[in-house]
Every structure is written in C-alpha cells, then in structure tokens.
Amino acid sequence: MPKEILVLGHGHLAFRILRSLRQQGYPVTHRPALPNSPTDLRTPVEKLAQLLDGHDLSQVAMAYVLDDSDERNLELLLALISISEEICITAALFNESIIPHFEAAHPRLKIFNPARLAAPAFVAALYEKVQRPVRPVAPVKPRSLGKPPADRLVPGLLLGFLVLILGSAFFYHFFEGLSWINSLYFVVVTVTTVGYGDINLLGSDAGSKLFGIALILISTVFIWLIFSLTIHRILRQREELAKGHRKYGLRNHIVLCGLGRLGYFIATELHRRSEKFIVIEMNESVPHIEYLRNHGVSVYIGNARLARVLRDAGAADAKAVVSVIDNDLGNLEIGLNARSLQPGIRTILRVFDDSMAQVLKEKLDIHLSLSTSSVAESAFLGTMKPTTKQ
Numbered sequence: 001m002p003k004e005i006l007v008l009g010h011g012h013l014a015f016r017i018l019r020s021l022r023q024q025g026y027p028v029t030h031r032p033a034l035p036n037s038p039t040d041l042r043t044p045v046e047k048l049a050q051l052l053d054g055h056d057l058s059q060v061a062m063a064y065v066l067d068d069s070d071e072r073n074l075e076l077l078l079a080l081i082s083i084s085e086e087i088c089i090t091a092a093l094f095n096e097s098i099i100p101h102f103e104a105a106h107p108r109l110k111i112f113n114p115a116r117l118a119a120p121a122f123v124a125a126l127y128e129k130v131q132r133p134v135r136p137v138a139p140v141k142p143r144s145l146g147k148p149p150a151d152r153l154v155p156g157l158l159l160g161f162l163v164l165i166l167g168s169a170f171f172y173h174f175f176e177g178l179s180w181i182n183s184l185y186f187v188v189v190t191v192t193t194v195g196y197g198d199i200n201l202l203g204s205d206a207g208s209k210l211f212g213i214a215l216i217l218i219s220t221v222f223i224w225l226i227f228s229l230t231i232h233r234i235l236r237q238r239e240e241l242a243k244g245h246r247k248y249g250l251r252n253h254i255v256l257c258g259l260g261r262l263g264y265f266i267a268t269e270l271h272r273r274s275e276k277f278i279v280i281e282m283n284e285s286v287p288h289i290e291y292l293r294n295h296g297v298s299v300y301i302g303n304a305r306l307a308r309v310l311r312d313a314g315a316a317d318a319k320a321v322v323s324v325i326d327n328d329l330g331n332l333e334i335g336l337n338a339r340s341l342q343p344g345i346r347t348i349l350r351v352f353d354d355s356m357a358q359v360l361k362e363k364l365d366i367h368l369s370l371s372t373s374s375v376a377e378s379a380f381l382g383t384m385k386p387t388t389k390q
Helices: 012-023 044-052 070-083 096-105 114-124 153-175 180-191 206-242 261-272 289-294 307-312 328-341 354-363 372-381
Strands: 004-008 028-031 060-065 089-092 109-112 254-257 277-281 298-301 320-323 346-350 368-370
Touching: 004 012, 012 028, 012 372, 044 070, 060 070, 070 089, 070 096, 089 372, 096 109, 109 114, 109 372, 114 261, 114 368, 114 372, 153 180, 153 206, 180 206, 254 261, 254 328, 261 277, 289 298, 307 328, 320 328, 328 346, 328 354, 368 372
Parallel strands: 004 028, 004 060, 060 089, 089 109, 254 277, 254 320, 277 298, 320 346, 346 368
Antiparallel strands: none
C-alpha cells in the first residue's frame, strides 16, 4: 500500500496543496492545527498526538506543515522533529531567521517562506505586456468641502498680546510721563519678567501699580497660551511628516499598498531594481517601516482604501498600483479607487480566490490578480516524490 501524505494546518496554502495532491491522485490526510490557548499546558508532542488521533506516522511519506500562523507551524515542527528523523517534512515559515536552525536539526526538513516565493511574481507583473484593452472609465472628480477653516487662535492671541503691549506703553507714556521709548521698554521688560529695576513703579500711585499687576498676570497668560499652542502645532506637523502625510509630487512611480509579509519582499525587490515607489501602510507598528525609510523609501501611514490617501500618494500620476493587504475586498477597493483617479493605471492585486481573480480581470478590468499561495504552491509540491503516488 503506498504511503500517504499528511497535511497539517489550515489556510489558503494548505487548501491549495491539499486540493492539488488529491487531483494528482495522492492519498492525503488533512489535520487542521489545534487552536492555541494560554490555558493549554500540554507539550507540542501531546498536542500533535491528539491532532493525529492515533495516525501512524511511519506510513506517512511527507508531512506538510502549512498553517497560516508561524506560531502553530513552529509548534507542529517541534513535535514532528522530536518524534522521528525519518519522516520527510515540508513547512511554511515567514520568519526566515529561524529557518536554518530547524533545517539543521532535521535531515529531511525543507522550509519555504511563501512571501519570498511570491514576491518576484508580483514585481514581474509590473513589466508584463497587457494584451486586453481596458474599457474607458471617466475619472471621478474628488468631492471637496473646501479648505478647512484656518486656525485663528494663535494669530488672535498674538494680536491681543500686541494690543496689550502697545496699550500699556500708551498708559505709562501719558500717566507716568515716560517717553515713548522708555514706556515701551518698561512694558517689554515687565511682560518678559526680566525686571532690571532701572524703571519701577515704587513712587507711582495705586492705579499705576494695579495696572502693572494686571499687565504682569495677563501677559503671563498670553505667553503661556501662545507658547503651548505653538509647540503643539510644531509637534503635530512633525508627527504628520513622520507619518508621511503630505502630497507627493512623484510621476511614473509605483504605489505599493500593504507592508506585511509579502509587501516587504516586494518593496525590497523594487528598491533593488531602483524603482521609484511609495508604500502605504495603515499599521504604524509594522517592523519594516523604519528599515525602508532609512533606505530612502517614502512610507505613508494611512488607509489605502481611502481615495484621498491614494491621491496624496500620487496614484493619479503613477504607472502602477500594487495592493497586497490581507483582505481581498480591500485590495479590490484600492484597485478600483486607483482606476477612478487614473483609468489606465496598471493594477496588480493579491487575491486568495482563483474564481474571484478571473472575475476581476474579465468584469472589472483589473490587469493582474495573483495569489501568494498559488505562486508558492509549485515550490511546496516540488518536494514530493513521484513514487508516493498510487
């Protein structure tokens, strides 16, 4: 009896491998990975035993570990390599730094990073010739509510502060008999709390002293407000710039939406090819953002599904939009919004469903729709030996 194939894990890649193996006539057993729970204190071997439910690993020619979660894949790999060195294992891991350690620990283990396998196909799609013409679509003019009202608080405070200084100088000129320059000098050293003492109100009447007290208190409030609001505005502008929030004047560039597992490898390949591109990523804590910025890549922190964000990134003048966020409908929305800004723009979207990819090409004129799992599938199937087949 021929040995069977064991597929562990669930997700798009596991489904594709499972379907392909069954279509090719391989005897296949599928076991979805057990969900992780903080209260589950069992060892990985004990969890694998429950998952296999008495399955004989000696009858397995190849075990595929293909869960969407690196954490579950690591747990399954630890259990498998601790049980037997004879079983052949092909696994998916996105964390490449630990792959050599696992491959060195097991002689028949091969690990692939699906994102690294798929990224070149997405970059190559930028240069493929598109045969089918795109139906013309009139560009959508952005709706505008007009310019937002200007913040007049700081200018108003500055004007009020100037009126306070000039009015006080006027008061001391006429009521204390100071010259205009001495009056202005006295008011300035008073509001700035310098107080040289060369001019003072020691011999003045109560009215002048009360006016001086009011001048000090009111000017202090003015200075505090102006200073704090100015610093707040500066910090807010720096924060916006740090997030890449500005209008980019690039032309004939590439807009890459999504800086996850796949997006990072696409970005590095585009940078290697010296392409002009800008990255749009909604999650500010993605670990690769600073790395790309340090290499001169512009990163815009924002939701690429919003037309105004695409507009700021220069999609209207770009040569292509590549959208690889973890959401099929989100990628579709980004692609259609990009076409609204520029009907002829090349759109390359990641989609998980093959039938949906075909509909996008035929009905919505999306140039290219690719799936990470479909591109990576051949590499994983390539580890199979023909003798395993019935």
